[in-house]
Amino acid sequence: MATATYPPPPPYYRLYKDYIQNPKSAPEPLLPIEGTYVCFGGNYTTDDVLPSLEDQGVRQLYPKGPTIDFKKELRSLNRELQLHIMELADVLVERPSQYARRVEEISLIFKNLHHLLNSLRPHQARATLIHILELQIQRRKQALEDVKRRREEARRLLKESLGTLDGQ
Numbered sequence: 001m002a003t004a005t006y007p008p009p010p011p012y013y014r015l016y017k018d019y020i021q022n023p024k025s026a027p028e029p030l031l032p033i034e035g036t037y038v039c040f041g042g043n044y045t046t047d048d049v050l051p052s053l054e055d056q057g058v059r060q061l062y063p064k065g066p067t068i069d070f071k072k073e074l075r076s077l078n079r080e081l082q083l084h085i086m087e088l089a090d091v092l093v094e095r096p097s098q099y100a101r102r103v104e105e106i107s108l109i110f111k112n113l114h115h116l117l118n119s120l121r122p123h124q125a126r127a128t129l130i131h132i133l134e135l136q137i138q139r140r141k142q143a144l145e146d147v148k149r150r151r152e153e154a155r156r157l158l159k160e161s162l163g164t165l166d167g168q
Contacts (some may be wrong), residue, residue, distance in 0.1 A: 053115050061112045076114055081109045 018025045036045045053060040061080075062073040088102040 002013070048078065050115075050119055053112065056111075057112050058115075059108060060115075061109065062116065068116075068119075070120060072117060074113065077109055077113050081113070084109060 016026050032046075032150055036043055061077065062068065084102060084106050088106065089101060090097050091102050091112070
């Protein structure tokens with residue numbers, strides 16, 4: 001009985017057997033999927049939109065609208081979370097059978113915090129990209145200054161060497 005260390009290659013490798021001699025013989029790649037699709041039994045969409053808490057069946061604890069003060073709301077939810085955790089500890093000591101409601105409230109606060117943080121992701125990505133581009137500009141300016149400095153140094157050395165050769 002023979003066993004293989006690795007499984008055989010997938011059968012579509014044969015589509016590329018003449019690729020070295022004729023690169024155009026390979027099949028064209030599939031076009032990207034647009035809209036919704038099913039993957040591992042779940043429905044997904046290619047639209048990059050953060051669903052609202054109501055769409056997810058979660059009560060929203062912070063005000064609705066396009067002008068949300070994220071810093072204020074995150075601090076408020078954080079304080080509320082701390083209070084609920086302290087209340088949970090109190091309930092666990094005094095009335096252990098009534099902990100489930102407190103855990104649900106804490107879960108709701110965490111979901112709201114998570115949603116607020118996820119809505120900040122595009123801003124974070126934009127700020128990160130701006131920072132990276134600024135660093136690139138700074139490095140290029142430094143490299144340019146270094147080239148100019150070395151050019152001037154080379155000119156100075158050439159003048160000195162010409163002066164030395166003329167003086168001989």
